[in-house]
Amino acid sequence: MKKILRICAVATLMVLGMGVLSQVDAQESATEKATITITEYSDYQCPACAYFHPIVKKLKDKYGDQIDLNLKFYPLNNHRFAALAARAAQSAKNQGKFREMHNMIYENQKRWSQSSNPAPIFEGYAKKLDLDMAEFRNDLNAMETQKTVMQEKQEGVNQGVNSTPTFFIDGQKLEQLPRTFAQFDQIIQQRLDKKVNG
Secondary structure (H helix, E strand, O other): OHHHHHHHHHHHHHHHHHHHHHHHHHHHHHHHHOOEEEEEEEOOOOHHHHHHHHHHHHHHHHHHHHEEEEEEEOOOOOOOOHHHHHHHHHHHHOOOOHHHHHHHHHHOHHHHHOOOOOHHHHHHHHHHOOOOHHHHHHHHOOHHHHHHHHHHHHHHHHOOOOOOOEEEEOOEEOOOOOOOHHHHHHHHHHHHHHHHHO
């Protein structure tokens, strides 16, 4: 009889233990499934935007599909080549290579922003990305491309953007920019945890 009671007690503990483990697993999978949308309005000629570029890239690498990243154009009037750079990115986007062009433009910001005419530099990036050059040149100077860039900027204006970079997380503007990857990472983790735990 004692043996039977012992077996029942062990079995009960195992079932309870499995219940606790399944709750932990459920919480972990919920955290994994939680997603947030980060929208960034940026200017390719803005040094602060170039500073945040690797931080945003690292966040996306870390969280993967948990971050839906929307990169929006917001060329400032006082940056002479910002709109041209945005048109280059949009022209690459038309051929499915936006992220690659976006990265090249930021990673080489000093080079092209200090030139007297960066258009040939952007064409060089397009060649490296194996884009159709005739299509790229046509799109770079097309009214439709400029219209797309300015529509995104106007969208930002309507949401209260007045400097770059400006970040929104799930539609809520970050009023104070984090200074480091660690600080931004903490904000993301808090938002994801909040979605899981309510």
